[in-house]
Amino acid sequence: MRIISSTILFLTVLTSCNHLRDIELYQKQVQKVVPLESFVYKDIFTDSKKTKLWGAKTNSCKEVVFDTSNNFEGEDHLYVKWNKNDECKFIGIGFPWGNYKSKNLSPFINSAAIEMMIRIDEEEKTKLPMFFSLADYSGKMCVSKINYLDIEGGVIDNNWTKVRIPLQAFNYERKGVNMSNIKELRIEFQQSGSVHIDEMKIVPHEHNYNRTDTEFKTTYNSFPIHLGVGSQYWWGINSTYSSNFKFAPNSIEGHSESLIADVDLSEKNSWNNFGFAFDKWNQVDISKIYSTSALKFKIKSSSIPNLQIMIVSYKGDKRRVQRLIGESNYKEVQGGVYEVLIPIKSFDNYQLIDWGSLKEIRVTVKESSQFEIGEFQLVEFRGNPRSPKKWIGK
Amino acid sequence: MRIAFLFTLSLLFSISAISQSSKVEIIKSNHSFSLLKDGEPYYIKGAGAKDHFDLLESSGANSIRIWSTNNGHLLDSAYNHGMTVSLGLYVRPERSGMDYNDEYAVRGQIEQLKQEILKYKDHPALLVWGIGNEVDLRYSNFKVWDTIEELAKFIKEVDPNHPSMTVIAGLDPSKAYLIKERCPSVDILGLNAYGSIENASTYIRKYNWDKPYIVSEWGVNGPFEAPRTSWGAKVEPPGGIKAKTRMRRYKKIIEKDVDLCLGSYCFLWGQKQESTATWHGMFLSDGRPTEAVDFMSYCWKGSWPDSRAPSINSIELDETNWKKDHILNSNSEATLEIKYDEFNNTEVFIDYKLYPEAFTNKIGGDIQDSVSEIEFEITSNSKDGKIIFKTPSKPGAYRIFAIASNSNNQCSVANIAFIVE
Numbered sequence: 001m002r003i004i005s006s007t008i009l010f011l012t013v014l015t016s017c018n019h020l021r022d023i024e025l026y027q028k029q030v031q032k033v034v035p036l037e038s039f040v041y042k043d044i045f046t047d048s049k050k051t052k053l054w055g056a057k058t059n060s061c062k063e064v065v066f067d068t069s070n071n072f073e074g075e076d077h078l079y080v081k082w083n084k085n086d087e088c089k090f091i092g093i094g095f096p097w098g099n100y101k102s103k104n105l106s107p108f109i110n111s112a113a114i115e116m117m118i119r120i121d122e123e124e125k126t127k128l129p130m131f132f133s134l135a136d137y138s139g140k141m142c143v144s145k146i147n148y149l150d151i152e153g154g155v156i157d158n159n160w161t162k163v164r165i166p167l168q169a170f171n172y173e174r175k176g177v178n179m180s181n182i183k184e185l186r187i188e189f190q191q192s193g194s195v196h197i198d199e200m201k202i203v204p205h206e207h208n209y210n211r212t213d214t215e216f217k218t219t220y221n222s223f224p225i226h227l228g229v230g231s232q233y234w235w236g237i238n239s240t241y242s243s244n245f246k247f248a249p250n251s252i253e254g255h256s257e258s259l260i261a262d263v264d265l266s267e268k269n270s271w272n273n274f275g276f277a278f279d280k281w282n283q284v285d286i287s288k289i290y291s292t293s294a295l296k297f298k299i300k301s302s303s304i305p306n307l308q309i310m311i312v313s314y315k316g317d318k319r320r321v322q323r324l325i326g327e328s329n330y331k332e333v334q335g336g337v338y339e340v341l342i343p344i345k346s347f348d349n350y351q352l353i354d355w356g357s358l359k360e361i362r363v364t365v366k367e368s369s370q371f372e373i374g375e376f377q378l379v380e381f382r383g384n385p386r387s388p389k390k391w392i393g394k
Numbered sequence: 395m396r397i398a399f400l401f402t403l404s405l406l407f408s409i410s411a412i413s414q415s416s417k418v419e420i421i422k423s424n425h426s427f428s429l430l431k432d433g434e435p436y437y438i439k440g441a442g443a444k445d446h447f448d449l450l451e452s453s454g455a456n457s458i459r460i461w462s463t464n465n466g467h468l469l470d471s472a473y474n475h476g477m478t479v480s481l482g483l484y485v486r487p488e489r490s491g492m493d494y495n496d497e498y499a500v501r502g503q504i505e506q507l508k509q510e511i512l513k514y515k516d517h518p519a520l521l522v523w524g525i526g527n528e529v530d531l532r533y534s535n536f537k538v539w540d541t542i543e544e545l546a547k548f549i550k551e552v553d554p555n556h557p558s559m560t561v562i563a564g565l566d567p568s569k570a571y572l573i574k575e576r577c578p579s580v581d582i583l584g585l586n587a588y589g590s591i592e593n594a595s596t597y598i599r600k601y602n603w604d605k606p607y608i609v610s611e612w613g614v615n616g617p618f619e620a621p622r623t624s625w626g627a628k629v630e631p632p633g634g635i636k637a638k639t640r641m642r643r644y645k646k647i648i649e650k651d652v653d654l655c656l657g658s659y660c661f662l663w664g665q666k667q668e669s670t671a672t673w674h675g676m677f678l679s680d681g682r683p684t685e686a687v688d689f690m691s692y693c694w695k696g697s698w699p700d701s702r703a704p705s706i707n708s709i710e711l712d713e714t715n716w717k718k719d720h721i722l723n724s725n726s727e728a729t730l731e732i733k734y735d736e737f738n739n740t741e742v743f744i745d746y747k748l749y750p751e752a753f754t755n756k757i758g759g760d761i762q763d764s765v766s767e768i769e770f771e772i773t774s775n776s777k778d779g780k781i782i783f784k785t786p787s788k789p790g791a792y793r794i795f796a797i798a799s800n801s802n803n804q805c806s807v808a809n810i811a812f813i814v815e
Contacts, residue, residue: 143491147498147502211497281571314534315534
């Protein structure tokens with residue numbers, strides 16, 4: 001009896017197991033989810049009955065009409081004619097679609113676009129002076145415009161044309177817009193023009209373009225920095241028009257180019273300056289080290305030339321600092337060969353230029369002279385703490 | 395399908411217009427360049443212009459520069475006046491929000507501009523393509539030059555009849571190098587030079603630019619180069635001084651560089667707000683020409699027009715000239731006096747206008763908003779250029795304008811900025 005009961009129980013349990021499914025501790029999503037499909041606020045503008053719109057009031061700069069003729073879809077479509085003049089700083093309309101509800105566009109930000117149908121009455125155009133912005137509930141806005149690549153057929157004319165603006169094309173990251181809390185879409189109209197708009201909605205879209213992070217910048221955090229490397233990055237040396245400056249064939253050893261200067265300022269329009277890029281005309285950042293540095297170079301001459309040195313930056317309100325080289329900057333290292341050291345802090349108003357975007361060094365010869373100059377470097381220099389502007393000569 | 399249609403249309407237009415289209419070439423001889431149009435030497439006597447073409451033509455100009463293809467009809471207008479066009483392809487500058495690391499924005503802009511090139515390449519008025527205007531102003535992403543190069547290269551492929559130029563905001567060794575290296579298909583450097591025009595011909599050589607150039611915008615020193623009052627208002631010279639500066643720069647600088655300079659476009663044959671309503675414009679906002687038009691006519695034709703505008707050479711407020719600060723009390727009387735050349739005019743009418751100061755952060759040629767005129771009381775008017783007026787009751791920065799005009803509506807303008815405390 002016990003054996004029969006055990007057998008029945010075993011069979012019952014075994015049969016029950018057929019109705020059990022495998023289950024994992026953390027259930028995986030089996031079905032692929034397309035987030036846009038579940039997004040309920042896909043329609044931005046359908047017609048005037050179904051869609052809210054602000055900025056529809058006609059004024060001296062714009063005329064906004066719900067045109068009932070030749071609609072693409074629905075009862076009517078939007079017609080805007082504008083002409084920007086001094087009377088209006090902003091010409092625009094807004095679509096607080098979904099009745100001002102907060103819209104979360106983040107889940108499909110890489111796979112969706114705003115699509116609309118557009119036509120114009122005259123001519124054919126490949127662009128329109130219209131800027132589209134998405135505004136979040138904190139008031140931040142990101143902007144985009146109609147890109148030629150997403151105008152179906154490549155031209156806007158009097159036929160309804162499908163255009164798309166990928167959500168990726170809005171500069172939301174740069175503008176800090178919260179794409180999961182979007183309030184409305186705005187269109188700003190610039191210059192003058194007219195356009196018919198219909199059926200504006202969010203649709204799936206494949207956006208196959210990237211953003212690169214190319215920067216034309218060189219950052220230095222240590223010394224020495226060799227400057228003036230590569231004759232193509234120098235200017236002021238052009239034998240077609242002047243023989244005042246010539247490149248020297250390795251007369252002063254080092255990484256930098258060297259110049260032979262023979263400047264006679266008594267001649268009219270005599271060339272008296274030259275310059276070179278800090279680094280291949282990239283923006284050079286020495287902001288972390290400039291305050292403990294000095295510009296160093298060598299001069300070979302029978303007498304010390306009177307030179308002005310200028311450091312030029314790409315950006316900032318003040319873009320150049322300069323100074324004349326004084327005798328204290330020179331140190332004779334060999335018969336007729338001088339080492340010149342100019343502490344960066346000895347340039348007047350040195351704090352005012354942007355040491356994160358340096359462009360070039362310029363040298364101006366202030367008196368007629370002959371010399372050879374080269375081996376430009378930026379070196380570590382801490383100077384004399386009691387008199388930081390003066391080179392202590394050690 | 396529509397692209398194919400457009401392309402076919404473009405081809406048809408090309409074929410029908412081929413007999414009219416000019417062949418423009420740059421000829422190099424040693425270190426010297428010249429422009430040939432249909433085999434004939436062509437020195438550009440041009441202006442940045444969108445209207446007043448009748449007067450431009452009669453003043454001796456032969457070319458206009460426009461900054462974009464937005465107003466294609468201007469090519470027809472220029473052609474009807476026997477003038478050529480330096481046609482701008484508007485390449486968005488970084489400062490307008492364009493991101494040259496954004497492949498989508500970059501590619502879209504290039505493809506759109508290629509369509510514009512196909513559309514206008516056979517227009518008989520076309521002289522030179524101007525690819526971009528001042529894209530270098532406050533930029534940091536040098537990739538913009540790759541866009542310029544791609545367009546210049548495309549022009550070489552589809553339109554071998556017209557050279558291309560890219561226009562920069564003032565000369566600089568980094569720009570000369572980058573354009574030379576990254577834009578080898580660009581034929582001409584366009585130079586927008588105001589104060590910096592004084593040394594442009596020397597520095598273009600110093601910076602090793604080895605192709606020709608066009609002074610694509612020039613005139614008087616720009617607001618960005620002007621001295622300022624203690625409250626930041628820019629000091630604008632009177633119209634007469636500005637016109638003489640234009641003439642000197644044309645005769646002594648632009649015309650002198652016969653080797654590299656292919657000609658120039660003065661700025662601006664029209665009117666625009668740039669710090670003031672009169673800074674660069676050679677016309678007033680109501681369309682009246684100033685003496686700058688006469689001076690340019692002299693530059694281009696070598697003779698003065700029969701009727702000349704009067705020309706204001708100085709303006710003083712309370713006997714202090716236009717270069718100084720003027721700080722006035724509210725609701726007080728102040729004396730404004732101008733001195734001007736009458737030339738061949740039997741009668742000169744003088745009008746006065748008061749505006750709030752138009753401070754702006756805009757740079758380059760970016761669009762600026764105009765300011766509205768303020769009513770004010772003139773308590774005494776000697777009719778020969780001297781008035782006593784009542785200063786505004788509201789403290790603030792203002793600018794008063796004097797406009798001298800003749801019976802032909804030719805005029806001259808001068809202004810003084812002042813502050814009411």
